[in-house]
Structures are given as C-alpha cells and as structure tokens.
Amino acid sequence: MSGFVHIVDDDKAVRESIGDLLRSIGYQVTLHGSASEFLGAELPDAPACLLVDVRLPGTSGLELQEYLTRANIRVPMILMTGFGDVPMSVKGMKAGAIDFLTKPIRDQDLIDAVGAAVRLDQERRRESSKNDQLRERFALLTAREREVMALVASGLMNKHIANELSISEATVKMHRGSVMRKMGCKSVAMLARMAGALEIQTWSSRAAR
Structure with a gap:
C-alpha cells in the first residue's frame, strides 16, 4: 500500500x-x-x-x-x-x-x-x-476560439454560433476544428465536460442572466 x-x-x-x-x-x-x-x-x-x-x-x-x-x-x-x-x-x-x-x-x-x-x-x-492539463490546453486557445468553445459546448449549431459572433459559418468551422484539436477533444459531449471542469460560462448561462 x-x-x-x-x-x-x-x-x-x-x-x-x-x-x-x-x-x-x-x-x-x-x-x-x-x-x-x-x-x-x-x-x-x-x-x-x-x-x-x-x-x-x-x-x-x-x-x-x-x-x-x-x-x-x-x-x-x-x-x-x-x-x-x-x-x-x-x-x-x-x-x-x-x-x-x-x-x-x-x-x-x-x-x-x-x-x-x-x-x-x-x-x-x-x-x-x-x-x-485542461487549463494548459485552454491557455493555447485564442480569444475567438474560447468564444467558439463556449458556444459549441452550449450545444449551438455552427450557423447559430456564426450569428452570435457575427462571423461566417466557414470561419466558425475553422475555429471549431482548431478548438477540438488543441483541446484533444473528439466530441461535443467531451468538450462540454471540459468546459464544465474549466467553469467556462456557456451561452445558456449568459442568456439566463
């Protein structure tokens, strides 16, 4: 022991x-x-x-x-x-x-x-x-990637994220792919768990305020 x-x-x-x-x-x-x-x-x-x-x-x-x-x-x-x-x-x-x-x-x-x-x-x-380790990975994200991560973790579709951030859907896809790669994440569910562990404020929690 x-x-x-x-x-x-x-x-x-x-x-x-x-x-x-x-x-x-x-x-x-x-x-x-x-x-x-x-x-x-x-x-x-x-x-x-x-x-x-x-x-x-x-x-x-x-x-x-x-x-x-x-x-x-x-x-x-x-x-x-x-x-x-x-x-x-x-x-x-x-x-x-x-x-x-x-x-x-x-x-x-x-x-x-x-x-x-x-x-x-x-x-x-x-x-x-x-x-x-999660915090170290999160620190590698750009400010825009962090915004995209919070919205993806909230369950929003790419087109809704594009509207929320006033960027193109193609740009959302690019940032989303970068977030998943940097965070070592394979699914939205896993990303949501990571966001919870990092206590990231999601779109739904912001909207409820």
Whole structure:
C-alpha cells in the first residue's frame, strides 16, 4: 500500500503503536505530538491522509481542521476520539472530516479508514492533474476560439454560433476544428465536460442572466 499517513496525537504510545501498525502494511508514516508540530513539518507531495486526535494540547484537532480548510490544504482527515468526544467528532465530520474512530481503535477499523482516505486523496490528485492539463490546453486557445468553445459546448449549431459572433459559418468551422484539436477533444459531449471542469460560462448561462 503506497501513501503517507500523518499521525497527530499527544499520546506518544498511541501514535507510535498506530505508526508501527501502518508501517507494517506499507504506509509511510510521520508522527507529530501536536498540531503546531505537524504544521511546522514539510509534507511530501504524495497521496496521504491525516489521522488526528480531537483533543490536543494547544490547538485542538478541530481547530487544526479549520486552519487547513482555510489554507486550502486538502488532505483527507480522520479524527480519533475518546468516547466522550463523539459530539466533537460529529462536528468535525460536518466540517469535512471523512471519518472518526473511537479509542481504543480496532486495527481493522483503522486500516479500512486509512485505506479509504488515501484512495480518496489519490483520486483527488488525479482529477487535479487532469484539470491542470485542461487549463494548459485552454491557455493555447485564442480569444475567438474560447468564444467558439463556449458556444459549441452550449450545444449551438455552427450557423447559430456564426450569428452570435457575427462571423461566417466557414470561419466558425475553422475555429471549431482548431478548438477540438488543441483541446484533444473528439466530441461535443467531451468538450462540454471540459468546459464544465474549466467553469467556462456557456451561452445558456449568459442568456439566463
């Protein structure tokens, strides 16, 4: 199993025990005794999850969660909680944590939760990489090609696009072909999905305003 697990717990015995278990099945593990210690560490750019005790000295687990959200650090978080802290963990779930585990934590529950969290981060990274590539391709389009892309993605026919932009239908076809080639796109449906991922304002959304 590949991926990093960042464990934040002020109980040294607990974090080392969890770390040993996760290392035994192939995870790379970092151990931190407090939120500030974690925030001061350099995180590798790799699929990961964060395993955080709700009650920490100084900055609590929920406060750490709020900070990471504000900083747009999107590492999936699993909260660890004592029995009396379940309401706090539910609050954390509502704020974006993907799971919470009640101590003492069963090994299999921990392994399952961490596996799901790391897979989630892997998928997020794949989607982010795809969107980065889309933005790079979109940057190659001329201003006119971007207009044509938005209108094609809206489902307009060439003649309607020509009327909308006050250009000839032949010119629309030329720009449309260039857009499809530069974006690496084979169908209007695919182009529409790309436009959605890029949050391009389409003709229909403009007309509705």
